[in-house]
Amino acid sequence: MAKASWEVNNVLIVGVGGQGVILASEILSEVAMRSGFDVKKSEVHGMAQRGGIVSSHVRYGSEVASPLIPQGEVDVLLAFELAEAVRWIGFLSPKGRVIASRQRLVPPIVSTGLASYPEDAESILQRETWAPVLVDAQQLANQLGNPRLVNTILLGVASRLLELPHRTWRRVVSERVPKAYRELNLAAFEQGRGILGSSSVS
Amino acid sequence: MKALLSGNEAVARGAYESGVKVAAAYPGTPSTEILQNFAQYEGVYAEWAPNEKVAFEVGIGASMAGVRVLVAMKHVGLNVAADPFMTFAYTGVRGGFLLTSADDPGMHSSQNEQDNRYFARFALIPLLEPSDSQEAKDMVGVGLRLSEQFDTPTMLRLTTRISHAKGVVRLGKIKEVEPKGFTLDLQKYVMIPAYARMRHPLVLKRLEKLRRYAERTPLNRIEWGDRSVGIISGGVAYQYAKEVMPKASFLKLGLTYPLPEAKIREFASQVEVLFVVEELEPFLEEQIRAVGLSVEGKAFFPRLGELSPEVVAEGFRKAGVLKVRRRRSRVPPGAALPRPPIMCPGCPHRSVFFALNRIKGIVMSDIGCYTLSVLPPLQAIHSCICMGASISGAQGVAKAIEKAGVRDDRPVFAVLGDSTFLHSGVTGLMDVAYNKGNVNIIVLDNRTTAMTGGQQHPGTGRTLQGEETFQVDFLKLAEALGIRRVRVVDPYDLKGMTRAFKEEAAVPEPSFIVTNRPCVMLEKFDSSLVYRVDPERCEGCGICLRLGCPAILPGEEIPSKKGKKVRRKVSIDPSLCRGCSVCEQLCKQEAISGPPPRPA
Numbered sequence: 106m107a108k109a110s111w112e113v114n115n116v117l118i119v120g121v122g123g124q125g126v127i128l129a130s131e132i133l134s135e136v137a138m139r140s141g142f143d144v145k146k147s148e149v150h151g152m153a154q155r156g157g158i159v160s161s162h163v164r165y166g167s168e169v170a171s172p173l174i175p176q177g178e179v180d181v182l183l184a185f186e187l188a189e190a191v192r193w194i195g196f197l198s199p200k201g202r203v204i205a206s207r208q209r210l211v212p213p214i215v216s217t218g219l220a221s222y223p224e225d226a227e228s229i230l231q232r233e234t235w236a237p238v239l240v241d242a243q244q245l246a247n248q249l250g251n252p253r254l255v256n257t258i259l260l261g262v263a264s265r266l267l268e269l270p271h272r273t274w275r276r277v278v279s280e281r282v283p284k285a286y287r288e289l290n291l292a293a294f295e296q297g298r299g300i301l302g303s304s305s306v307s
Numbered sequence: 308m309k310a311l312l313s314g315n316e317a318v319a320r321g322a323y324e325s326g327v328k329v330a331a332a333y334p335g336t337p338s339t340e341i342l343q344n345f346a347q348y349e350g351v352y353a354e355w356a357p358n359e360k361v362a363f364e365v366g367i368g369a370s371m372a373g374v375r376v377l378v379a380m381k382h383v384g385l386n387v388a389a390d391p392f393m394t395f396a397y398t399g400v401r402g403g404f405l406l407t408s409a410d411d412p413g414m415h416s417s418q419n420e421q422d423n424r425y426f427a428r429f430a431l432i433p434l435l436e437p438s439d440s441q442e443a444k445d446m447v448g449v450g451l452r453l454s455e456q457f458d459t460p461t462m463l464r465l466t467t468r469i470s471h472a473k474g475v476v477r478l479g480k481i482k483e484v485e486p487k488g489f490t491l492d493l494q495k496y497v498m499i500p501a502y503a504r505m506r507h508p509l510v511l512k513r514l515e516k517l518r519r520y521a522e523r524t525p526l527n528r529i530e531w532g533d534r535s536v537g538i539i540s541g542g543v544a545y546q547y548a549k550e551v552m553p554k555a556s557f558l559k560l561g562l563t564y565p566l567p568e569a570k571i572r573e574f575a576s577q578v579e580v581l582f583v584v585e586e587l588e589p590f591l592e593e594q595i596r597a598v599g600l601s602v603e604g605k606a607f608f609p610r611l612g613e614l615s616p617e618v619v620a621e622g623f624r625k626a627g628v629l630k631v632r633r634r635r636s637r638v639p640p641g642a643a644l645p646r647p648p649i650m651c652p653g654c655p656h657r658s659v660f661f662a663l664n665r666i667k668g669i670v671m672s673d674i675g676c677y678t679l680s681v682l683p684p685l686q687a688i689h690s691c692i693c694m695g696a697s698i699s700g701a702q703g704v705a706k707a708i709e710k711a712g713v714r715d716d717r718p719v720f721a722v723l724g725d726s727t728f729l730h731s732g733v734t735g736l737m738d739v740a741y742n743k744g745n746v747n748i749i750v751l752d753n754r755t756t757a758m759t760g761g762q763q764h765p766g767t768g769r770t771l772q773g774e775e776t777f778q779v780d781f782l783k784l785a786e787a788l789g790i791r792r793v794r795v796v797d798p799y800d801l802k803g804m805t806r807a808f809k810e811e812a813a814v815p816e817p818s819f820i821v822t823n824r825p826c827v828m829l830e831k832f833d834s835s836l837v838y839r840v841d842p843e844r845c846e847g848c849g850i851c852l853r854l855g856c857p858a859i860l861p862g863e864e865i866p867s868k869k870g871k872k873v874r875r876k877v878s879i880d881p882s883l884c885r886g887c888s889v890c891e892q893l894c895k896q897e898a899i900s901g902p903p904p905r906p907a
């Protein structure tokens with residue numbers, strides 16, 4: 106019989122098509138599987154990807170039933186974009202944490218005046234969620250010399266909140282990125298991991 | 308060995324492990340990756356057929372030749388393949404035949420959410436429904452065995468959440484299956500009425516045997532828990548039910564047609580209340596009611612859209628068997644930003660619709676990336692029903708105007724993609740030529756099946772397994788069918804293309820126009836092609852914004868007189884622009900500049 110859902114770890118990774126949400130969730134799922142867990146991961150491909158909203162549900166534990174995280178049970182919400190972080194906070198559990206990149210991607214529909222971008226996204230996160238972690242991931246990636254390191258940095262931050270072996274993380278990250286960028290990605294991962302000092306993990 | 312596989316990858320792996328040697332499909336979300344993955348395995352043949360009917364018939368032939376076969380399609384694909392499907396259910400198989408139908412509850416990327424379980428019941432063939440990737444892989448082997456044992460095609464029904472969700476799968480050994488070879492059996496395979504009448508009773512007998520199998524197979528299993536609530540479920544719905552009612556008793560159905568009546572009765576007799584949790588139609592519920600059992604289903608679980616743990620929990624709450632606190636969403640209203648899908652920057656489709664808007668014709672369209680032109684700001688098309696319906700639909704409009712007294716002097720256009728044209732537009736074109744319809748047909752030849760992620764097709768010159776091959780010549784094909792006015796236009800040349808459309812619209816006979824720019828996803832980003840806006844010259848007229856290109860961004864406000872519309876200077880995002888030059892052609896202030904696009 107499936108475990109009650111509180112024993113399953115629920116990570117929701119969100120962003121916009123093209124940001125690398127799927128790759129990040131692949132890495133996390135692989136780490137969880139190699140750590141001996143049952144894993145399910147679900148997202149929708151197709152139409153939704155063309156500049157659209159992308160969300161990937163990753164669940165791991167001794168046995169996982171639903172491939173979708175029940176609303177209100179997300180332990181970690183990892184957002185690659187600010188408005189996307191806000192969109193999903195209703196899925197968080199009372200103790201769930203948000204990790205959000207400070208990046209903003211404004212869709213063209215805003216320029217046509219048919220919608221507006223939530224300029225107060227950061228303050229919504231501060232007000233509505235417990236101890237959100239806001240990361241200047243783009244800036245950090247640029248400092249490391251490659252804007253594409255954003256994902257790896259954010260995974261590093263998330264790894265602090267997910268009790269999976271550090272070694273396995275490093276192994277999977279290095280397998281999943283192009284060879285030439287291996288060291289750089291590992292450095293980015295460690296940089297992300299360092300953002301939440303162990304004291305701030307609760 | 309364990310691997311993390313999507314349902315689609317698991318089906319491909321299952322087919323490989325079970326000795327499938329021939330596979331055919333036409334792409335369609337959420338089924339596409341099945342063939343893409345299967346095609347990678349050593350020693351197998353896999354093809355993209357021009358459409359699902361052809362794919363199915365290739366499968367029939369291979370099965371008659373005695374090899375194991377996999378055919379895959381999205382739910383609506385089976386509508387196209389329904390003709391061979393219904394009669395192959397009479398003839399039965401030689402090599403095992405597995406049809407995979409991937410349904411799309413919630414219509415993530417489909418035009419309807421039909422429930423294809425009815426197709427299995429319609430054809431009286433066995434129906435398997437996996438609940439995760441492991442079962443998806445295992446059921447491929449089971450399905451092929453059933454197919455051979457009972458002499459029937461088997462249907463494996465996936466849904467988006469099974470196809471695209473990943474789970475841990477234990478990989479199995481590769482089974483070698485000896486091909487049986489082609490034998491003559493006229494009364495089995497030649498369905499003239501006399502022989503078909505002989506097959507039909509065999510179909511009914513087979514169904515009775517399958518019913519008995521359904522009673523004993525471990526695919527249908529009872530999981531006893533608390534007997535105050537009994538739940539019958541299958542597919543992904545089983546997982547949601549299990550998630551929210553972990554202590555209840557379950558009858559988990561893996562073979563959902565034909566149903567194990569005795570097992571269902573036994574289960575029903577031992578629980579206090581009986582529920583069916585199923586996505587979309589009351590397929591199980593109605594059959595269970597029909598045998599006289601009292602059961603609840605659609606009264607609590609919606610018939611529309613996808614299920615989810617919340618939706619299922621809400622159903623059980625309404626039914627009074629689950630206490631859940633209804634959480635109030637903590638999201639402040641208005642914070643959720645819409646992100647409708649859009650055509651890519653540089654997409655060669657965009658300008659075609661901009662030009663059509665200027666001509667103000669009737670535009671019957673079709674299914675593909677170009678269907679996005681229905682959304683603002685283009686709003687350029689007037690229909691999209693199913694693949695291929697553009698040309699034949701336009702013929703109907705044209706004939707209603709020409710012959711049935713409909714007063715309308717607008718020109719009639721049919722607009723469709725290259726893959727869609729080859730799928731089911733060719734027969735419509737033949738109709739237009741044959742019956743002399745005054746229709747202007749535009750084929751958007753971007754040399755790929757873009758909507759589903761870029762698959763090869765008979766117009767691309769390459770096969771699924773990467774071989775070079777012949778390429779359909781669209782113009783010659785149209786000429787051979789009897790169209791006299793055929794031409795190519797460059798969609799990056801707005802003026803030239805608009806002129807061509809006008810010319811063709813003015814001539815009272817069918818015309819066939821093909822665009823010649825490839826999908827931007829096939830080309831590498833090239834920063835030397837990027838256009839820029841001179842902020843000194845931009846007056847914020849906004850005409851370029853009417854293209855709906857995501858690379859063109861409105862910026863700084865220009866002070867304007869009171870009451871007048873706000874004008875904004877635009878800029879071009881250099882990381883997105885592909886240099887199609889269409890915005891530059893529109894700009895009256897000559898504020899936009901860049902290198903001319905490379906020759907098509």
Ligand SMILES: Cc1ncc(C[n+]2csc(CCOP(=O)(O)OP(=O)(O)O)c2C)c(N)n1
Binds near residue numbers: 335417751
């Ligand atoms: C019967 C059927 N099969 C498959 C699909 C999935 N599908 C939708 S559009 C499309 C093809 C699009 O290719 P094309 O016509 O070349 O247009 P493009 O997307 O490249 O612009 C496919 C395969 C469908 N909707 N219906």
